[in-house]
Amino acid sequence: MSEFEHSPQRHASQVELVSGYDVERVRQAFPILAQRIYGKPLVYLDSAATSQKPQAVIDAMSRFFLAENANVHRGVHYLSVRATEAYEQARAKVQGFLNAERVEEIVFVRGTTEAINLVAQTYGKVHVQAGDEVLISAMEHHSNIVPWQMLCEQSGARLRVAPIDDAGELLLDQLERLIGPRTRLVAISHVSNVLGTVNPIRRIVELAHARGAPVLVDGAQAAPHLQVDVRELGCDFYALSGHKMYGPTGIGALYGRRELLEAMPPYQGGGDMILSVSFEKTLYNKPPYRFEAGTPNMAGAIGLGAAIDFLGELGAQAIAAHEQAVLAYAQRALATVPGLRLIGTAADKVGVLSFVLDDIHPHDIGTILDREGVAIRTGHHCAQPLMQRFGLAATARASLGCYSSERDIDALVAGLARVREMFR
Numbered sequence: 001m002s003e004f005e006h007s008p009q010r011h012a013s014q015v016e017l018v019s020g021y022d023v024e025r026v027r028q029a030f031p032i033l034a035q036r037i038y039g040k041p042l043v044y045l046d047s048a049a050t051s052q053k054p055q056a057v058i059d060a061m062s063r064f065f066l067a068e069n070a071n072v073h074r075g076v077h078y079l080s081v082r083a084t085e086a087y088e089q090a091r092a093k094v095q096g097f098l099n100a101e102r103v104e105e106i107v108f109v110r111g112t113t114e115a116i117n118l119v120a121q122t123y124g125k126v127h128v129q130a131g132d133e134v135l136i137s138a139m140e141h142h143s144n145i146v147p148w149q150m151l152c153e154q155s156g157a158r159l160r161v162a163p164i165d166d167a168g169e170l171l172l173d174q175l176e177r178l179i180g181p182r183t184r185l186v187a188i189s190h191v192s193n194v195l196g197t198v199n200p201i202r203r204i205v206e207l208a209h210a211r212g213a214p215v216l217v218d219g220a221q222a223a224p225h226l227q228v229d230v231r232e233l234g235c236d237f238y239a240l241s242g243h244k245m246y247g248p249t250g251i252g253a254l255y256g257r258r259e260l261l262e263a264m265p266p267y268q269g270g271g272d273m274i275l276s277v278s279f280e281k282t283l284y285n286k287p288p289y290r291f292e293a294g295t296p297n298m299a300g301a302i303g304l305g306a307a308i309d310f311l312g313e314l315g316a317q318a319i320a321a322h323e324q325a326v327l328a329y330a331q332r333a334l335a336t337v338p339g340l341r342l343i344g345t346a347a348d349k350v351g352v353l354s355f356v357l358d359d360i361h362p363h364d365i366g367t368i369l370d371r372e373g374v375a376i377r378t379g380h381h382c383a384q385p386l387m388q389r390f391g392l393a394a395t396a397r398a399s400l401g402c403y404s405s406e407r408d409i410d411a412l413v414a415g416l417a418r419v420r421e422m423f424r
């Protein structure tokens, strides 16, 4: 018999989400959560790596393949028109989700990683020259470090890094001092995937704009948890990944201010990003199409649109309030575990709980918890410089989603007691 036993799936379409936050009902919208792992109920505490998908997202994607699939933008036939409409509606949903002023400001990409590479290799290539600077922070994910390092190598620019304190909060005065006349871009995460810290983006944007530097925000970990409003934040670019916010993998979005996108050269060449092509000269399409070469991930975009609808039904504030309550419960519960040290204790943080436990290797913690049905992530979390800042090679990380409950935390704490027993 398989170690992975499946319980009968319930369909989200049969589950009405009520206005009061009922986590048990929310969980029913996610069929995968009904599983048992090694005979134990699945406790999924790895949403920062990727979130689970509600039935509504799975259904929207199935519907697309069952009834609407055709290539977008190029066809005159019924299905192509329908697919194009669905794809463009999804773009409008992302616009609404981010409160962007215009739909043309939303570029579909594979995810946050591609969004940042796109900006580095288009905006960055034009605006960042030898001797210029790009400013990031000490808590960035590799995908908000390496694309800038690559750009700096290509251009002769310098990468500067704003430091953080022991709680995992940005040292804003030092960040401010690092924004100088040669700073061409500030690239900063909205929320840290290791620490959970919510960075004061509005303030950072004010500081950067006062010195003429645009700001790119890596929103991969913010979009699932916070109400994001790019106009309120004032940022110039905002990147997100569908799979972290209950949508599918392989789809994400880049928001870019219209004037900036319009002045940017293409990222990749191919179909759809052109107005006309001859062997002598190609004229490029306008944004966002200029940045979407080739057949896009249509089903992915539609799935992301469905995820945005799902988030909207639950309500960003209701999700945030629920997750904050579970986070507070988890912080209290983990404080009772002897030898456990939380990494990331910022005053403003989301439900990401990184920790070390005595000198037990995080991989051992993760493996033992797994046998208890508890899924957490262990390792450097694609943030090796941040690990170095804390003098660690790795941490264990439990991360919350809209379906996380106090029962999940109880199972985590019970699992950690088991880990301690085994290492006694």
Ligand code: PLP
Pocket (backbone or CB within 6 Å): 048, 049, 110, 111, 112, 113, 114, 141, 143, 144, 189, 191, 192, 193, 218, 220, 221, 241, 382
């Ligand atoms: N930025 C942060 C803060 C992340 O946590 C992640 C993924 O873990 C990324 C960027 C990269 O996202 P993706 O792999 O979806 O491109």
